[in-house]
Amino acid sequence: MNIAEAIGWTGAILYIIAYFLLSIGWIKAETTFYHLLNILGAIGLIINAHYLDDFPNIIVNLVWLGIGVLAIFMLIKKNQTLEKQ
Template identity: 45%
Template sequence: MNETLSFSVGEIVGWTGVLAYVTAYALLSLGWMRAEGVPYHLLNALGGLCLVIVSYTLMDLPNLVVNAIWIVIAAASIARIYHVRKKNHRQA
């Protein structure tokens, strides 16, 4: 019997979100990534976006809301980082 491993687009999007979240947390915890860096927040935003998409398709509103909030936090953090960098650049 020849069984192939197949995933739906939704599963791929969902697992991509999980991988982004776990990777961001692991790299932060291991000291390989900084919470003050844009890459950390981009990984969190990607994870949130992927899981918002999956939550929407499943009509899983609690997960949709928490991941949407996660995206807003990541976006606000990125904006703050760029604001601080711009301010520091002007002062230099």
């Protein structure tokens, strides 16, 4: 196993952990932790897909990464708004 493959497997495991923890109610989708797991998973799978020249997978995971980053920014903004009240 090369490093890109190991990083890809780590990314896949992080996606599975995020979804599992969400599904059993141990974490909520409105948490930074959930989105960080997804962002790190996306990065791992992007690295692996780049190594394999798998462009559809790169695009899907870039979108997934973008959604996670946007969600974290929205959570930060929401928390800042709540602190001002």
